[in-house]
Amino acid sequence: MRIVVLIKQVPETKSVKMDEETGTVIREGVESIVNPLDLYAIEAAISLKDQYGGETVAVSMGPPKADICIKEALSMGIDKGVLVSDRAFAGSDTWATSYILGETIKLLGDVDMIICGERATDGDTGQVGPEVAAHLSLPVASYINAIESFNNNSVSLSRQVEQGDEMLDVALPCLLTVVKEVATPRLPTLDGKIRAKAADIQLITADMLKLNPDYIGLKGSPTRVAKIFRPKVTRECELLFAKDDATIHAGVDKLYAFLDSKEAL
Amino acid sequence: MNNAKLWILAEQFEGEILKVSYELLGRAKDLSKKKNCQVAAVIFGANLGDAELQKLIDRGADFVLAIEAPELKHFDNEAYSRCMLGMIDKYEPEIIIAAATSTGRTLMPYVAMTAHTGLTADCTVLDIDEEGKLLQTRPAIGGNIMATIRTQGFMPQMATVRPHSSKPAAPVEGRVGEIVRVDGNDFDLSSNIKRKELVLSSEELQLQEADKVVIVGRGIKRAENIKLIRELCDLLGAALGATRDVVDRGWLSYPHQVGLSGKTINPKLCVSIGVSGAIQQLAGMQTAENIIAINKDPEAQIFKVADIGMVGDLFEIVPVLIAKLKNGESL
Ligand SMILES: Cc1cc2nc3c(=O)[nH]c(=O)nc-3n(C[C@H](O)[C@H](O)[C@H](O)COP(=O)(O)OP(=O)(O)OC[C@H]3O[C@@H](n4cnc5c(N)ncnc54)[C@H](O)[C@@H]3O)c2cc1C
Ligand SMILES: Nc1ncnc2c1ncn2[C@@H]1O[C@H](COP(=O)(O)O)[C@@H](O)[C@H]1O
Numbered sequence: 001m002r003i004v005v006l007i008k009q010v011p012e013t014k015s016v017k018m019d020e021e022t023g024t025v026i027r028e029g030v031e032s033i034v035n036p037l038d039l040y041a042i043e044a045a046i047s048l049k050d051q052y053g054g055e056t057v058a059v060s061m062g063p064p065k066a067d068i069c070i071k072e073a074l075s076m077g078i079d080k081g082v083l084v085s086d087r088a089f090a091g092s093d094t095w096a097t098s099y100i101l102g103e104t105i106k107l108l109g110d111v112d113m114i115i116c117g118e119r120a121t122d123g124d125t126g127q128v129g130p131e132v133a134a135h136l137s138l139p140v141a142s143y144i145n146a147i148e149s150f151n152n153n154s155v156s157l158s159r160q161v162e163q164g165d166e167m168l169d170v171a172l173p174c175l176l177t178v179v180k181e182v183a184t185p186r187l188p189t190l191d192g193k194i195r196a197k198a199a200d201i202q203l204i205t206a207d208m209l210k211l212n213p214d215y216i217g218l219k220g221s222p223t224r225v226a227k228i229f230r231p232k233v234t235r236e237c238e239l240l241f242a243k244d245d246a247t248i249h250a251g252v253d254k255l256y257a258f259l260d261s262k263e264a265l
Numbered sequence: 266m267n268n269a270k271l272w273i274l275a276e277q278f279e280g281e282i283l284k285v286s287y288e289l290l291g292r293a294k295d296l297s298k299k300k301n302c303q304v305a306a307v308i309f310g311a312n313l314g315d316a317e318l319q320k321l322i323d324r325g326a327d328f329v330l331a332i333e334a335p336e337l338k339h340f341d342n343e344a345y346s347r348c349m350l351g352m353i354d355k356y357e358p359e360i361i362i363a364a365a366t367s368t369g370r371t372l373m374p375y376v377a378m379t380a381h382t383g384l385t386a387d388c389t390v391l392d393i394d395e396e397g398k399l400l401q402t403r404p405a406i407g408g409n410i411m412a413t414i415r416t417q418g419f420m421p422q423m424a425t426v427r428p429h430s431s432k433p434a435a436p437v438e439g440r441v442g443e444i445v446r447v448d449g450n451d452f453d454l455s456s457n458i459k460r461k462e463l464v465l466s467s468e469e470l471q472l473q474e475a476d477k478v479v480i481v482g483r484g485i486k487r488a489e490n491i492k493l494i495r496e497l498c499d500l501l502g503a504a505l506g507a508t509r510d511v512v513d514r515g516w517l518s519y520p521h522q523v524g525l526s527g528k529t530i531n532p533k534l535c536v537s538i539g540v541s542g543a544i545q546q547l548a549g550m551q552t553a554e555n556i557i558a559i560n561k562d563p564e565a566q567i568f569k570v571a572d573i574g575m576v577g578d579l580f581e582i583v584p585v586l587i588a589k590l591k592n593g594e595s596l
Contacts (some may be wrong), residue, residue, distance in 0.1 A: 098378055122406065123526075125386040127374040130342075134378035139457035140342055142371040161340075163278060164466035171457040180519070209470040222383030222419040226400065231411045231544065235556070237568045242577030251575050252585045255557060258573050262555050264477060264501070264534040265590075 001054030001152075003045045004105060006132070007038040007073055009066040010122040034069040037117035039076075040178050044147060045115050046077045047183055052150050055079050057108065061089065061101055065204065067201050074196035075188035081199060082108070086206040091218030094123070098131030100216060103209045105136060113155070114175040129177035139174045145181035162220035220232045266356050266445060269305035269328050271297050272421075274372070275321055275365035277310050282320055287433035290325040292362065292391055292426065294434055299393035300360075303327035307352065307361075309345055311338040313579055315444065322442035324434040329442065330356075334449025338370045339463075344454040346375045347574065349531070351452050353380060358421050360399050362391065365425040377423050378476035383416035384423040387408040389548075399424065408525045408545040419430045427529045472521065475504035480523055480550065483510040484539020484560065484579055491516055493583055494538060500590040507548050508529065524549035539579050544565025559583070 012031045034042075045056045058073035060066045061084040067190065070081035084104050105111055114133070119126030133140035145165065152172075159166040160179055170176075184188035188196075206216065214220055240251040259265050266326035275404040286306065293304045295429050306326035308318070311333055318329045332348045349372065353361075363369035365387050377384035389411075392401035398415060399422040416422040472478060479501065481494045498505050506523040507516070523530055525545040535553035540546065542558070542565055547561075550556070551570045558571035559579050568574040575582055 009267065009286050023332070027357070093383065094374070095378060095381075095383060121526075124405075126370055127377075127384060130371050130374035131378040134346075134375040140371060140375060141458060158464075159367070161463075163441075163463060165464045166339075167461040167464065169459040169461060174457065188374055222381070222416050223385060223401075224415050224417045225412050226415045227413040228405070229411050229413075229570055231404070231408070231548075235570050235572060237558075237571045237574045239563065239568065240573070240575045241563075242575055248581055248585055252582065252589050253576065255573065255586060256589050258555075258557065259501075262534060264555065 001048075001052060002057065002110055003048060003054060003115060004057045004059055004108065004111050005038070005041050005045045005073065005078065006101060006114065006116045006128065007042065007058050007060045007069060007115070007121045008122075009033070009062045009069040010035045010120055011059060031063065031215055032068065034072050035117055035120045035122075037119060037121065037180070039178055040182050041115040041117045042073050042076055042078060043185040044176075044178050046186070048113075048147065048150060049079075054112075057082060057105060058105050059084065059101065059108075061085070061097060061104070070201050071196040071199070072188065074199050075192035076186055076190055077189075081201040082204060083201050084204045088213075088217050091221060092216060093167045093221035094125055094127040094131055095221045095222050096216050096220040098128050098135055099220070100209065100211065101128065102132050102135030103211060104204055105132070107204065107209055112172050114138070114173075116175065116177045118177055118179050121168040126177070129175060130228045133175035136175070140177070141168055141174060142177045144176045144178045147176075147182065215234040266305060266327050266330070268303045269356070270302040270359040271300060272305045272307055272330075272358040272361045273326075274361065274369060275306040275308040275326075275329075276364065276366065276368055277308060277317070280310065280313060280317060282308070282317055284433055285366060285428045286321065287324050288428065288431050289362055289364060289426070290321065290432035291432050294325045296360070296391060296393055296399075300361075300397050305330050305356075305358070307332070307349070309333075309340075309348065309449075311335045318444050320436065320450050322444075323436035323438065323440050325437075325440075327442045329444045330447060330583055331444060332447045332449050334454055336454040337449045339460055340372070341454075341456050341458060341460070342371050342375055343456040343458065344449070344452070345372050346379065347454070348447075348449060348452045352447070353421060359397075361421050361423045363423075363425050365427050368375045369425050373425055375485065376583050380421070382419040382421060382423060384425070385414045385416070388424045388426045391424060391426065393456045396528055398422065404525060404548055408548045429531045430529050432531070453470070471522070472504045472528055473530055474508055475530070477501050477503035477536075478506045478507065478523070478530055478532045478550070478553070479503045479538065480506040480540055480541030481511055481517070481538050482508040483514075485511065485516070488516040489512075490580075493587075497536075497583060497587055497590075500587060501534075501536070503536070506550075508540050508543075537571070538583065539565050540567050541565050542570065561564075563585050
């Protein structure tokens with residue numbers, strides 16, 4: 001069995017700073033990490049392999065330095081790393097990204113299962129998983145919170161929906177997107193780190209894939225950013241200062257009257 | 266159907282239309298006016314009743330496109346997507362909006378990819394430009410900025426919006442529209458996914474359904490103190506929400522989280538206690554009708570979205586508020 005995990009390199013969002021003047025993001029000095037939600041996908045793949053054997057492959061599309069993220073996956077126990085990188089891919093939206101990742105998986109061949117994170121913390125769309133499945137005409141099971149059992153031609157899963165958990169049997173090959181509940185990501189081991197450091201990461205560039213040049217990069221992206229702006233927060237707030245017993249009680253009385261006037265009691 | 270250029274994807278559960286469908290119709294109303302077109306609500310199911318479908322018409326759908334077969338009773342991505350693609354081919358809608366539910370977030374990207382068009386996830390604002398094109402505005406880069414996105418040169422223009430990020434359309438008694446029933450068996454309904462059963466969740470809290478929500482932040486200091494807030498919730502009849510910092514510390518579970526990476530709520534009343542009001546947190550609650558904030562820092566961001574704010578120590582204020590609520594006017 002061969003499992004591909006799709007992982008994305010994202011900026012550490014907690015450290016993202018905004019240029020207040022221009023309303024743009026300051027990217028310099030921002031550290032890149034493996035999309036935190038992809039760690040659950042990595043863990044799901046490794047634990048499937050631990051139980052049922054096979055090979056796990058981490059695939060990431062991004063700039064050359066995305067190899068650091070792939071090494072992290074390797075140090076957790078993923079067997080093989082693939083970096084999909086080419087200047088021609090710059091500016092790809094989810095459609096173009098999914099097309100490129102889909103074609104990469106075709107090139108790798110012989111894939112039984114693809115596992116994605118629920119969404120990336122930067123783009124935050126959660127679209128790439130189902131879109132890759134669509135490009136490959138594979139069944140997709142999203143929001144998986146438990147992988148129950150597995151045999152040669154199907155996998156039993158639990159899928160988180162609004163009303164509860166759906167129990168599914170999905171035929172292989174298939175694509176899953178997983179949520180946090182699916183597994184607790186293991187930490188990289190020292191052994192793993194040593195192995196990751198020495199490992200060769202397979203590089204895949206545009207000319208190695210049979211791509212339609214009109215389908216990649218900015219040109220191949222159906223969506224365009226038309227405008228970027230700072231969200232504004234607008235409400236007139238009446239401030240009540242509660243410094244001592246008297247002001248606390250006066251303030252609470254006002255809150256109470258406010259609730260009452262809004263029929264919130 | 267030919268002038269129904271704007272589609273919404275309605276959803277049902279056990280034959281009953283879900284509220285998110287009416288929220289979409291609320292948005293569709295403004296958009297269709299600007300675009301000067303009619304609205305179709307697409308819905309999948311098995312044996313959907315006329316009375317139930319009429320509810321979509323009452324709330325603004327000019328057409329209901331009901332695609333039915335036993336296999337379509339529950340969401341099945343393969344069957345649903347084939348039907349949807351067939352319908353898109355036949356009627357050529359220009360815009361499709363769906364809720365960002367487990368169904369919408371799976372079906373929409375699958376369909377958009379296959380139809381070779383763009384999709385914008387989790388829009389908070391939708392608008393129509395002078396050319397009748399859809400402007401899709403969503404938070405980007407962890408909510409630090411807003412981006413307005415266009416689908417350029419591809420059709421249909423597709424977007425999902427977060428459940429509870431807008432008000433449901435109110436019903437208009439006796440509104441006229443047409444129910445178009447489509448036999449699902451006109452399409453290939455085979456599937457590689459077998460749904461065995463649904464285990465209903467016993468989740469006590471219906472954060473997104475609640476009229477009133479109290480959100481607790483890190484100012485509460487420790488897990489034991491949450492019981493103070495629970496008491497307030499009971500008295501107000503409010504559901505309990507939390508910031509990410511509270512959830513990350515394990516003081517409350519993830520289903521309580523409100524914000525960009527949690528739930529979006531749109532209640533009548535939101536009370537924030539010990540919450541700083543980070544932009545990612547505000548993204549989940551700032552559309553609440555009335556907002557009260559309690560924070561000891563007068564500069565806290567949360568006051569920028571509040572209607573009324575109390576600056577002070579929550580451990581001094583909340584007990585007094587609780588006493589007041591218990592005793593009514595007698596305090
Ligand atoms: C990509 C991304 C997604 C995110 N998604 C979410 C999300 O979905 N939801 C979310 O909540 N956050 C989210 N965050 C995190 C968010 O940026 C903030 O870190 C978080 O909301 C802060 O939580 P807080 O207000 O509880 O804590 P703090 O920011 O620490 O605020 C605590 C507040 O309590 C006040 N306080 C302390 N003691 C008292 C007292 N005794 N009485 C009164 N007031 C007191 C303080 O003045 C302070 O303002 C996200 C961040 C990123 C980068
Ligand atoms: N550039 C990429 N390379 C590899 N995997 C990706 C990439 N972008 C997205 N993914 C995968 O798709 C999931 C959803 O991402 P997104 O649609 O960007 O929110 C992620 O959790 C990853 O598993």
